[in-house]
Amino acid sequence: MDVKENQENDQSSKTISPRDLPAVGATIGRPELAERARLVGEKAVVAAVRTVIAEVRARLLGDEAKQVDRAAIAPAAIARRALELLDRSGPGLRRVINATGILLHTGLGRAPLSREAIEAIVDVSSGYSNLEFDLDSGRRGVRTTHIEKTLVELLGCEAAAVVNNNAAATVVALKALAHGKEAIVSRGQLVEIGGSFRLPEIFEVSGAKLKEVGTTNKTRIGDYDRAIGPETALILRVHTSNYRIVGFVEQPGIGELVELAHARGLLFVDDVGSGAIASGSPPRVAGEPTVSEAIAAGADLVLFSGDKLLGGPQCGILAGRRDVVDRIRTDPLMRAIRSDKTTLAALEATLRAALDPEFACKHIPLWMFLNAPFDSLSIRAERLAESLRAEAGFHALAISTEAYLGGGSVPQEAIPSRAVRVDPPFPAAAPRSVESLARAFRVGRPAIVPRVEQNSIVFDLAAVFPHEDQEILARFLDFIKTSSS
Numbered sequence: 001m002d003v004k005e006n007q008e009n010d011q012s013s014k015t016i017s018p019r020d021l022p023a024v025g026a027t028i029g030r031p032e033l034a035e036r037a038r039l040v041g042e043k044a045v046v047a048a049v050r051t052v053i054a055e056v057r058a059r060l061l062g063d064e065a066k067q068v069d070r071a072a073i074a075p076a077a078i079a080r081r082a083l084e085l086l087d088r089s090g091p092g093l094r095r096v097i098n099a100t101g102i103l104l105h106t107g108l109g110r111a112p113l114s115r116e117a118i119e120a121i122v123d124v125s126s127g128y129s130n131l132e133f134d135l136d137s138g139r140r141g142v143r144t145t146h147i148e149k150t151l152v153e154l155l156g157c158e159a160a161a162v163v164n165n166n167a168a169a170t171v172v173a174l175k176a177l178a179h180g181k182e183a184i185v186s187r188g189q190l191v192e193i194g195g196s197f198r199l200p201e202i203f204e205v206s207g208a209k210l211k212e213v214g215t216t217n218k219t220r221i222g223d224y225d226r227a228i229g230p231e232t233a234l235i236l237r238v239h240t241s242n243y244r245i246v247g248f249v250e251q252p253g254i255g256e257l258v259e260l261a262h263a264r265g266l267l268f269v270d271d272v273g274s275g276a277i278a279s280g281s282p283p284r285v286a287g288e289p290t291v292s293e294a295i296a297a298g299a300d301l302v303l304f305s306g307d308k309l310l311g312g313p314q315c316g317i318l319a320g321r322r323d324v325v326d327r328i329r330t331d332p333l334m335r336a337i338r339s340d341k342t343t344l345a346a347l348e349a350t351l352r353a354a355l356d357p358e359f360a361c362k363h364i365p366l367w368m369f370l371n372a373p374f375d376s377l378s379i380r381a382e383r384l385a386e387s388l389r390a391e392a393g394f395h396a397l398a399i400s401t402e403a404y405l406g407g408g409s410v411p412q413e414a415i416p417s418r419a420v421r422v423d424p425p426f427p428a429a430a431p432r433s434v435e436s437l438a439r440a441f442r443v444g445r446p447a448i449v450p451r452v453e454q455n456s457i458v459f460d461l462a463a464v465f466p467h468e469d470q471e472i473l474a475r476f477l478d479f480i481k482t483s484s485s
């Protein structure tokens with residue numbers, strides 16, 4: 001009996017021994033693994049191959065030994081499994097396709113950045129940058145010089161500073177301007193913005209004393225006037241971004257508040273929160289207070305988030321009078337909460353885009369989503385639903401929905417949108433239940449997060465980039481392929 005015959009006998013009797021498993025060294029040289037090693041390092045690839053071989057060995061030695069066939073121990077199969085493992089063990093923080101219909105979803109990282117902002121990050125962080133260096137004089141410079149110019153141009157303020165987020169902006173403003181003194185706030189504006197931002201607690205951290213005036217629904221200018229005493233440093237107005245008090249309500253206008261503050265030698269600070277730049281910037285958010293309006297009305301300082309309506313990176317922007325911003329800039333707390341170069345680069349690019357609203361509507365993703373014509377969403381939804389029916393065999397339908405801004409801004413304003421609804425029963429190869437199908441979308445790469453609604457899955461296209469439609473379709477097709485192979 002020669003060797004060949006012996007092997008054939010082996011195969012027919014289907015007894016594969018752990019000794020038949022390929023060596024790690026024999027697998028690792030395969031081109032697909034070598035290519036991955038260039039991206040993630042050889043160590044990670046070797047570890048994945050070892051894990052796969054150990055798994056197969058364990059199966060061969062266990063009760064399932066009979067179910068392991070020759071194909072499973074071929075180097076190509078080992079390599080494929082290893083690549084799958086590497087795919088799954090990639091970075092935990094990853095890209096998500098946001099099909100929830102919530103444009104500024106705090107859980108999904110709020111505003112996506114523009115191409116220009118991403119390129120600015122790459123540009124300043126791939127090498128060194130002039131973060132705190134004056135190229136003209138060759139001397140030490142100020143971190144926010146670059147950004148300040150654009151903010152001054154965009155908002156009409158005298159000066160500006162940038163910190164980690166708007167919560168930090170509020171803390172540092174209160175600390176620098178009212179530490180050990182009083183700041184007056186209407187009882188109708190003692191907001192909580194998502195969990196840990198609660199105004200009374202922000203005051204405690206800052207060391208300023210909160211002086212509440214008026215009632216939940218009505219605060220008059222006289223209430224502010226009577227509350228002013230020798231300890232009062234400023235009047236703070238806080239935009240009630242994520243709720244509305246309607247009905248029997250009254251709040252003084254910004255003009256009255258500025259006038260009162262200045263007549264009594266106090267500062268007026270306006271936390272506009274979501275940070276619409278001006279009317280129409282971004283489009284479709286009528287009724288929100290704007291930063292430009294507050295500056296024009298004479299606010300000494302305006303605070304807002306960079307990653308809400310501006311559509312930029314996470315940060316808090318403080319814009320206002322030169323002497324007020326200087327007091328904040330020199331506060332020791334600034335050192336702990338200032339933004340890094342990547343944020344500043346992305347912010348500057350976003351602000352420059354916002355100088356031209358028409359350009360911004362084509363380049364800043366949030367503005368683009370807000371500006372998207374309903375008809376183009378409709379065409380995309382119809383096309384995707386049709387492909388899901390024809391190519392993937394799902395019950396899919398284009399429907400009309402309501403999208404929301406979210407991110408703690410403009411709570412009730414619904415934005416008409418279009419979506420694809422997918423109803424069970426699903427094709428045999430796909431996960432069975434609505435929950436398990438939705439989960440399979442979430443755990444893939446990129447993650448896809450749809451809405452789960454009354455026994456159906458809804459993919460709202462309001463915050464989905466047009467090029468992502470294909471990725472959603474591809475994932476549906478994958479379910480069918482993987483399960484049938």
Ligand SMILES: *Cc1c(COP(=O)(O)O)cnc(C)c1O
Nearest residue numbers: 165166167193241273274305408
């Ligand atoms: C969102 C918001 C904040 C908190 O801003 P972050 O950037 O999330 O820290 C504070 N105040 C108002 C009015 C807001 O809308």
